[in-house]
Amino acid sequence: MKQTERAPEEFLPLTPAVFHILLALADRERHGYGIMQEIAGRTQGTVHMGPGTLYGSIKRLLADGLIAVAAERPDPDQDDERRRYYRLTDFGRRVMQAEAQRLEQLVQVARAKRVLGGAAQIGGL
Amino acid sequence: MTHKPHMPQRISPAERCYRLLLLLYPHAFRQAYGPEMIQTFRDWRRDARRHGGLPATIKLWGQLLADLVRTAPIEHVRAVAQHLTLKEEPAMLNTYPHLRVASRTDTGRLRDHNEDCLTYVIPDDSQRMARKGAIFVVADGVGGHDRGEVASDIVVRTVQRAYYEQENAEDIAAALVRAIQAANAEVTRQTPPGSRMAATCTAAVICGDTAYIANVGDSRTYLLRDGQVQQITRDHSLVAELMRAGVLTEDQAQTHPMRHFITRSLGGGATVEVDVFREPVREGDVLILCTDGLYGLVEAEEMAAMVAQYGPQESAFRLIECANERGGPDNITAVVAQIADVTRLWKVTSWNV
Numbered sequence: 001m002k003q004t005e006r007a008p009e010e011f012l013p014l015t016p017a018v019f020h021i022l023l024a025l026a027d028r029e030r031h032g033y034g035i036m037q038e039i040a041g042r043t044q045g046t047v048h049m050g051p052g053t054l055y056g057s058i059k060r061l062l063a064d065g066l067i068a069v070a071a072e073r074p075d076p077d078q079d080d081e082r083r084r085y086y087r088l089t090d091f092g093r094r095v096m097q098a099e100a101q102r103l104e105q106l107v108q109v110a111r112a113k114r115v116l117g118g119a120a121q122i123g124g125l
Numbered sequence: 126m127t128h129k130p131h132m133p134q135r136i137s138p139a140e141r142c143y144r145l146l147l148l149l150y151p152h153a154f155r156q157a158y159g160p161e162m163i164q165t166f167r168d169w170r171r172d173a174r175r176h177g178g179l180p181a182t183i184k185l186w187g188q189l190l191a192d193l194v195r196t197a198p199i200e201h202v203r204a205v206a207q208h209l210t211l212k213e214e215p216a217m218l219n220t221y222p223h224l225r226v227a228s229r230t231d232t233g234r235l236r237d238h239n240e241d242c243l244t245y246v247i248p249d250d251s252q253r254m255a256r257k258g259a260i261f262v263v264a265d266g267v268g269g270h271d272r273g274e275v276a277s278d279i280v281v282r283t284v285q286r287a288y289y290e291q292e293n294a295e296d297i298a299a300a301l302v303r304a305i306q307a308a309n310a311e312v313t314r315q316t317p318p319g320s321r322m323a324a325t326c327t328a329a330v331i332c333g334d335t336a337y338i339a340n341v342g343d344s345r346t347y348l349l350r351d352g353q354v355q356q357i358t359r360d361h362s363l364v365a366e367l368m369r370a371g372v373l374t375e376d377q378a379q380t381h382p383m384r385h386f387i388t389r390s391l392g393g394g395a396t397v398e399v400d401v402f403r404e405p406v407r408e409g410d411v412l413i414l415c416t417d418g419l420y421g422l423v424e425a426e427e428m429a430a431m432v433a434q435y436g437p438q439e440s441a442f443r444l445i446e447c448a449n450e451r452g453g454p455d456n457i458t459a460v461v462a463q464i465a466d467v468t469r470l471w472k473v474t475s476w477n478v
Contacts, residue, residue, distance in 0.1 A: 032161050033168040050192020051165045052150070055158040056200055065438045078168055084161060089439045 008091070008098040011064070017049060017057050022066065022088060022096040029070040029087035032058070033078070058086065066092030139170060143189070149197040151204040224259055224331065227441035228460040233418055234453030240266035240273030241416050241458040242324075244281040246289070253289075258297065258332025260285050261460050265344050265416040267390065268322030276312050276324040280391055283308035284328055298337045301330055302399045305339055305391070312392030323392035327358055327414050331464065336412060339401040342387045345420055347428065348404055349411040354429035357402050361389035385417065411437070411463045415444075418455035422448040437461040 014022070024030060024038040036049055061067040070087035074080045088096070110116045136144075143166045147155055166189070173181040224247055232239040247259040264280035266273030287304035294300035305326055316322050325342025338346045340358035343365070348355045359365065363386040364378040378384060391397060406412075411432050420428075423444060431447070432440045441461050448457045 033165045036165065036169065037172075048188050050188055050196070051162040051169075052192045052196030052200075054165070055154075055162055056196050059154070059158065068436070068439070081164060083164065089435075090442050091438060 008095040011066070011095045012099055012102055014095070014099045015057070016047075017053050018061065019096070019099055020047060020049065021054070021057055021061065022092060022099075025067060025086060025088040026093070026096065029085045031075060031083035031085050033083075034075070035086070061092070062086075065089055066095055140167060146189075146193055149193060151200050153204060154200045223465040225437045225463040225465045226261070226461065227437040227439075228458075229441045229445050230458040231445045231449065231453070231456065233456050234449055236454075236456055238271060238274055239456045240277055241418065241456040242266065242274075242277035242281045243414070243458050243460055244285055245460060245462070246285050248289075255333075257289060257300075258330045258337075259462075260288050260301075260328060260330050261412065261414055261462055262326065262328045263344050263414040263416060263458055263460055264324045264326045264391075265342070265418075265456070265458070266322070266324045267387075268320070272316075272320065272322035273324070275315070276322040276392055279312050279315060280308045280324045280326050283311045284326065288328075288330070297330055297332055297335075298339075298401045298403060301328060301337050301339050302401050304328070305341060305399045306397060309341075309391040309393075309397040310395075313394065316392060321392075323390040325387060325416070326391055329412050329414060329462070331406065331412070331462065334405055334407060336404045336406045336410075337401060338404060338412075339399050341397055341399055342390045343385075344414070344416050347413045347415075347425055348406070349413065349429050349432055350407075350409070352429060352433055354425045356425060357404060359400060360387075361400075362387045379421075384421075406464055408464050411461060413444075414458075414460040414462075416456065416458045418453070418457035419444060419448050419459050421455065422451040422453075432461060432463075437463045 020039045021035055023042075024035045030038060032051070032054055036051075036054060039047055039049055058067065062069070066089060067086050068089050070085040072082045072084050075083050107116065140163065144163060147159055147162065150159075170182065170185060173185045177184070226245060226247070228243050228245065230239060230241045230243055241264065243261075243263045245259065245261040248254045248257065262281045262284045264277035264284075266275070266277030266280075268276055284304045284307070287307035288300055291300045291303065294303075305328060308326065312322065312324060325340075325344040327338070327340040327342075327344040327346045329339075329346055330337040336348070338357045340346065341361060343360040343362040344358075345360065346357045348357050359369075362384070364373055364381045364384045366388060367373040367381075368375065368378050373381065389397065413428055413432065415428075427447070428440075428444060431443050434440075435443060441459055444459045444461075445457050
């Protein structure tokens with residue numbers, strides 16, 4: 001009757017919003033607007049996450065233990081208001097990795113079926 | 126970067142408008158995230174005005190409204206669903222300890238089998254929780270031919286079953302001791318003739334504001350409070366006895382060739398002496414139940430620092446990983462149970478629309 005932690009796979013597939021948030025926190029902790037900026041910057045503005053989507057997702061990610069509140073402090077790039085910073089937990093990182101692997105497998109299938117171009121075309125991008 | 130210390134901020138008409146729109150979200154959601162959403166809106170709007178002028182500001186409002194009409198109904202549906210499923214929770218928070226528990230067991234780097242076992246039960250029934258509390262059990266099996274695995278499995282199952290079967294036992298400490306004695310009898314009964322199997326056990330019951338902690342053998346329970354760590358259980362091992370007798374120092378004990386030799390175990394015979402300790406607990410306290418595979422490699426102070434920094438969920442992983450990184454010569458098991466400090470979970474700054 002061993003009871004172990006939930007498996008990261010139980011959370012898959014992630015919604016695009018959640019996956020984007022986890023990716024935004026992959027390299028460092030960020031506050032809410034920092035997450036929005038990171039996503040908008042990385043996708044050249046094609047993905048824009050509003051505050052409702054952002055905080056609705058943050059709420060559930062906190063409840064499931066995928067992210068945690070890191071600190072409350074001002075952001076030197078913004079103003080002197082204190083901001084709540086979020087960070088990825090180890091478990092969140094595992095879930096993110098599992099999702100990335102799942103997507104990679106799908107992409108491999110797409111490549112094998114020539115839905116996507118081969119490596120040469122990627123190299124040309 | 127502008128400094129505006131202690132200056133009352135003037136609320137712009139745009140922000141006032143956004144604050145009104147936030148009323149579309151459920152009350153609890155606004156309470157928790159409203160201030161951050163307003164802050165985010167302010168940053169976003171300022172950047173849009175600075176870099177894109179009027180067109181960017183118009184686009185922002187378009188994105189904002191689209192986001193709002195999509196997410197506000199979702200939050201309402203979730204709030205209702207949560208209300209339906211968690212109706213009992215507020216009452217439980219007030220009356221009984223709210224526990225945050227994480228557990229993990231791992232084979233380690235050198236062994237083929239995991240002879241450790243763990244279980245815990247937090248009763249759903251609030252009456253039962255009030256009367257009997259929640260139980261946590263860790264066992265470390267010994268014996269060849271996979272029998273260690275069998276023994277530790279029997280121990281954790283028997284202890285939790287036998288504990289809750291004593292429905293009307295008033296004395297929790299006595300009930301816990303009897304449950305562990307029942308496990309001893311069960312392991313002894315199931316041992317094939319001519320062979321030997323046994324297990325250690327440490328178990329804790331958290332009921333109201335008291336923790337009842339018992340052990341046989343060298344699995345341990347620690348209590349963490351305000352960053353200080355205290356080993357509650359006393360090992361029943363050769364080196365621990367020698368240390369208590371003043372023959373060995375702590376350092377000598379840690380490297381002693383017979384440090385795994387235990388002087389008491391479950392399954393060794395008809396009766397067993399169980400030590401039981403009673404500790405008052407309060408919100409924020411953490412119990413760590415673990416086997417020697419963990420504490421043999423990770424100091425108690427390191428465990429305390431990890432739990433303080435990462436909380437139960439993540440520290441359970443980190444504790445195991447830490448022992449593995451240092452070689453993981455034995456099976457490693459940890460249960461981290463925190464009596465949650467509900468007041469510290471979420472501090473909401475006051476705000477008005």
